[in-house]
Amino acid sequence: TSGRASSSETASTTPNDGVEDGLRPFLAKAKGHYWYTTTGTKILDACGGAGVACIGHGRKDVMKAVASQMRRYSYTSYAHFRAQPVVELEEFLVESTGGKMQRVYLLCSGSEAVESSLKLAREYFLWVGQPQRVNFIARWESYHGASLGALSVGGHVARRAPFEPLLQQGRFGRISPCNPYRQRLTNPDGTVESDDQFVERKVAELEQEFQRLGPDTVCAVILEPVVGAALGCAPAVPGYLRAAKQVCDRHGALLILDEVMSGMGRTGSLHAWEQEGIVPDLQTIAKGFGGGYQPASALLVGHKIAGTMKKEGKVFTHGHTYQNHPVVAAAALKVQSIIRDDNLLENVRAQGELLGRLLKERIGEHPNVGDIRGRGLFWGIEFVRDKTTKQPFDPTLQIALQVYKTAMQEMRVLVYTGQGCAGNGKGDHIMIMPAYNISGKLVRELVERV
Numbered sequence: 058t059s060g061r062a063s064s065s066e067t068a069s070t071t072p073n074d075g076v077e078d079g080l081r082p083f084l085a086k087a088k089g090h091y092w093y094t095t096t097g098t099k100i101l102d103a104c105g106g107a108g109v110a111c112i113g114h115g116r117k118d119v120m121k122a123v124a125s126q127m128r129r130y131s132y133t134s135y136a137h138f139r140a141q142p143v144v145e146l147e148e149f150l151v152e153s154t155g156g157k158m159q160r161v162y163l164l165c166s167g168s169e170a171v172e173s174s175l176k177l178a179r180e181y182f183l184w185v186g187q188p189q190r191v192n193f194i195a196r197w198e199s200y201h202g203a204s205l206g207a208l209s210v211g212g213h214v215a216r217r218a219p220f221e222p223l224l225q226q227g228r229f230g231r232i233s234p235c236n237p238y239r240q241r242l243t244n245p246d247g248t249v250e251s252d253d254q255f256v257e258r259k260v261a262e263l264e265q266e267f268q269r270l271g272p273d274t275v276c277a278v279i280l281e282p283v284v285g286a287a288l289g290c291a292p293a294v295p296g297y298l299r300a301a302k303q304v305c306d307r308h309g310a311l312l313i314l315d316e317v318m319s320g321m322g323r324t325g326s327l328h329a330w331e332q333e334g335i336v337p338d339l340q341t342i343a344k345g346f347g348g349g350y351q352p353a354s355a356l357l358v359g360h361k362i363a364g365t366m367k368k369e370g371k372v373f374t375h376g377h378t379y380q381n382h383p384v385v386a387a388a389a390l391k392v393q394s395i396i397r398d399d400n401l402l403e404n405v406r407a408q409g410e411l412l413g414r415l416l417k418e419r420i421g422e423h424p425n426v427g428d429i430r431g432r433g434l435f436w437g438i439e440f441v442r443d444k445t446t447k448q449p450f451d452p453t454l455q456i457a458l459q460v461y462k463t464a465m466q467e468m469r470v471l472v473y474t475g476q477g478c479a480g481n482g483k484g485d486h487i488m489i490m491p492a493y494n495i496s497g498k499l500v501r502e503l504v505e506r507v
């Protein structure tokens with residue numbers, strides 16, 4: 058299972074690159090679906106970093122697009138000039154939503170996109186004369202980014218802990234995640250709660266949170282369509298997001314969908330909301346947007362806010378120095394054109410199904426595998442001490458981290474760990490998020506290694 062790169066691919070400086078010790082090895086290069094360390098160890102990339110490298114590594118076509126843009130100009134302040142690739146990328150994104158999202162802010166990180174979405178939601182309500190709408194509702198076990206605002210709406214307990222109390226503590230509504238794995242109840246007749254019953258209960262909880270805060274004080278609800286880092290690829294139960302949107306609409310609040318991890322093709326459609334029959338008011342994207350070739354993210358704005366901006370000539374009071382960066386735009390445009398031209402979303406759906414099926418077949422019965430869940434090429438494996446009671450391991454054992462190390466050291470496969478969540482009383486998890494152009498053969502190999 059371990060491969061060695063040819064000597065021309067290695068630039069050995071140390072006899073032990075760190076792989077054997079489970080340390081972060083020195084990286085020499087990355088190509089296609091593999092990482093190569095400085096001592097020539099070849100590691101299968103099953104997660105693209107944090108779900109970023111969606112078309113694989115070392116694509117010459119993307120490098121060419123980036124270099125070509127850099128030769129023209131590598132930077133301009135968006136306040137001074139318009140950059141062609143930025144305009145093209147904005148058009149591409151609007152078109153990709155069928156015009157349902159109408160305005161785009163091109164940024165550089167998921168956290169920036171989320172932070173911007175919170176600010177735009179707040180500013181929108183100033184424009185429409187509802188300044189009292191200052192509260193947000195979010196789920197526990199969600200992750201929305203590292204900046205203080207994004208961290209405040211996020212529910213990733215371990216990442217929040219050092220910074221408590223967060224901003225505006227007490228002004229955030231909290232609902233539990235919509236993950237039926239641990240949360241299905243048993244009906245009085247002994248049957249297990251159905252999807253519809255589950256959604257009804259969860260939506261009642263959301264409604265309750267609106268009432269607790271005062272429905273006309275709620276600015277927005279922020280949700281990940283498929284919860285990534287904080288829960289390990291947990292898709293919402295069918296109908297939940299639609300019902301949540303209806304609650305928001307009924308109370309005049311906005312729905313922000315954070316698609317930083319689940320968007321741009323990861324779940325089999327370019328936008329995860331396309332599979333839910335809803336359109337968000339605000340949407341964030343990142344990761345697979347630039348595929349790791351440049352730090353690309355964006356905030357997409359739906360017609361409600363964009364319409365007000367247009368009609369009333371309003372401008373979002375917000376800006377980042379590297380907003381609308383031309384090289385970031387050139388890279389993202391190329392990555393997105395590859396996804397489209399190579400029909401990669403079809404491959405995500407086909408290989409995603411294979412991946413989920415094989416994972417369940419090969420390790421679903423393992424006594425310490427509590428759950429395997431996901432959508433598209435976005436799969437999570439949850440580890441528990443007891444399969445029946447779903448009792449998690451003692452968090453100090455850091456099971457996910459141990460799995461990660463063994464996967465790297467012995468099986469030469471890089472998986473993404475969910476350590477940090479075990480403290481929430483949840484099982485540890487790893488995430489499998491290969492590139493969209495993975496073959497069936499490589500999916501099989503990946504599953505065998507995992």
Ligand code: PMP
Pocket residue numbers: 107166167168169171200201202203281285286315316317318319343
């Ligand atoms: N939102 C979600 C759903 C994420 O998964 C992440 C990153 N894991 C972020 C926001 C923050 O993105 P970034 O790390 O690029 O700031």
